[in-house]
Amino acid sequence: MPASKGELLKRMSDGVVDMEEKDVIEACNEYLEAGYPVFDGIMEGLVDGMNRASQLYDDEEYFVTDVLLCSDAMYEGLSILRPHLSADEAEKEKPKGVIGVVEGDTHDIGKNLVKIMIETAGFEMFDLGRDVPLQNFIEKAREVNASFVCLSTLMTTTMVGMSKVIELLKEAGIREQVKVIIGGGPISQKYADNIGADGYSTNAVEAVKLIKRLLDVA
Known part of the structure; x- marks a missing residue:
């Protein structure tokens, strides 16, 4: 049977x-x-x-x-x-996101976990990998019409790349359309506030909740 x-x-x-x-x-x-x-x-x-x-x-x-x-x-x-x-x-349209580890950092286990959790929650993710040139985030976000970008690093020396990505999004004229979420060992809510990121998450589970809240999706 x-x-x-x-x-x-x-x-x-x-x-x-x-x-x-x-x-x-x-x-x-x-x-x-x-x-x-x-x-x-x-x-x-x-x-x-x-x-x-x-x-x-x-x-x-x-x-x-x-x-x-x-x-x-x-x-x-x-x-x-x-x-x-x-x-x-x-063919159902899913909200799209771009994710990667900023230039200069090759630690990607945390980023991989975040990507998996976000995909499981029903989003379409474009993973740029690790040690990603900053301009690539902007080009991919524009190419796929992304609703959000997730930036990760575990090194204090590469944190500044996150603020540069935000500036590049502004220069490209798409900052208002793209939410920026940051995370990683040395990152804090204070740093997110200082650079003008839309959100900060301590782990993959919280990242999903944050993105859903920022995009106002169930």
């Missing part, structure tokens, strides 16, 4: 939380074969699992490395389900 929709959704969600890529892949394939709605599988299975993992991280039961492994399992499932979304569901 084939598994019910609820059983398969739970297997997907549990597989993500337990970092079991094989279980997620098997559950997603069974889900497709059974003909259940693909969008529900993504949201109520994979994304639900990632939300649970982020809560465990927030509760300090999971570490960054755990969440990254959970995200690997989620992305494996997405690679199976996403191609089967209906055209209407696949």
